[in-house]
Amino acid sequence: MENIITVKNLIKKYDGFELDNISFQIPAGSVVGLIGENGAGKSTVIKSVLGLTPIERGEIEVLGHNVKAGEKECGWREQIGVVFDECNFPYGLKVKNIRNIMGKIYQTWDSTKFTDYINRFELPPGKKVKDLSKGMKMKLSIAMALSHDSRVLILDEATSGLDPVVRNEILDIFREFIEDGEHSVLLSSHITSDIEKIADYIMLIHKGQLLLMENKDELLYHYAIVRCTKEQAELIPKDIIVGMEKNAFETSVLIKDKKRLKDSSFYKEAEQGKENGVALDRASIEDLLLYNKLASGHGLYQD
Numbered sequence: 001m002e003n004i005i006t007v008k009n010l011i012k013k014y015d016g017f018e019l020d021n022i023s024f025q026i027p028a029g030s031v032v033g034l035i036g037e038n039g040a041g042k043s044t045v046i047k048s049v050l051g052l053t054p055i056e057r058g059e060i061e062v063l064g065h066n067v068k069a070g071e072k073e074c075g076w077r078e079q080i081g082v083v084f085d086e087c088n089f090p091y092g093l094k095v096k097n098i099r100n101i102m103g104k105i106y107q108t109w110d111s112t113k114f115t116d117y118i119n120r121f122e123l124p125p126g127k128k129v130k131d132l133s134k135g136m137k138m139k140l141s142i143a144m145a146l147s148h149d150s151r152v153l154i155l156d157e158a159t160s161g162l163d164p165v166v167r168n169e170i171l172d173i174f175r176e177f178i179e180d181g182e183h184s185v186l187l188s189s190h191i192t193s194d195i196e197k198i199a200d201y202i203m204l205i206h207k208g209q210l211l212l213m214e215n216k217d218e219l220l221y222h223y224a225i226v227r228c229t230k231e232q233a234e235l236i237p238k239d240i241i242v243g244m245e246k247n248a249f250e251t252s253v254l255i256k257d258k259k260r261l262k263d264s265s266f267y268k269e270a271e272q273g274k275e276n277g278v279a280l281d282r283a284s285i286e287d288l289l290l291y292n293k294l295a296s297g298h299g300l301y302q303d
């Protein structure tokens, strides 16, 4: 499978922060959901991929182009639709005028497609950008990103201002976008239910480190939450524990290998009734975030 984006050994430093030797690939025909708590480094990864910030070390290839920050050649960017969490259009511009301006900027600009999205998103053509609501501005940016024949869409927190109905519609548009196996989407979001719904791969960043880049279905198949007592939690094989939360009544443990748990003598004894009250629940993408955070707090980090 062709990779649309390849990142090798990326190191990017700010004062007090470092993207720590990150490597990943985004295959054609996939949606990658980028998650991580505030300040984890998601936007820094995206800016590095787009060549918008200089990096200390590493190789970045987008659609076969070797990305260098500050380079003059920027034709490759035509094939990327980018949406950040703020709208960068001149505020005095009317929605309908954007159609003509973009035609001068992008060789591949498709006015008809743009008009279709404007209608589909119910954006008022005669309104100025400054008079649009936050959600409308986001919809406008997304319409624009989808209207210049891009092969990859990169969205940084772009859907957060949208209501659930519109978000759902936009997620459907993203799936249509990648359907032919030639296009990809990289989507960073704190709305983990959206990521769970749409992503083929989950990329989890924590304090500048890439903790996970895995197929979502496999991840959700292998991961689980064990609910048990704190004594029972001690019997779970240590190397499958991702994170743990204890309270007075119960201990919850996120594990990354359901099969190993089920093969363990502890779980077999629980199933035979020799141990009490062990429940196995489905893990969600939100659990991955929360328990990795707990793991970091308790020094329980797994590789």
Ligand SMILES: Nc1ncnc2c1ncn2[C@@H]1O[C@H](COP(=O)(O)OP(=O)(O)OP(=O)(O)O)[C@@H](O)[C@H]1O
Binding pocket: 014, 015, 016, 017, 036, 037, 038, 039, 040, 041, 042, 043, 044, 045
């Ligand atoms: N231009 C900059 N100058 C200095 N530090 C920066 C700059 N941009 C980002 N940082 C720092 O890099 C770290 C990662 O920030 P980044 O914006 O990539 O995180 P994020 O995961 O996108 O967070 P959020 O979810 O809050 O948007 C933070 O500590 C931030 O303060």
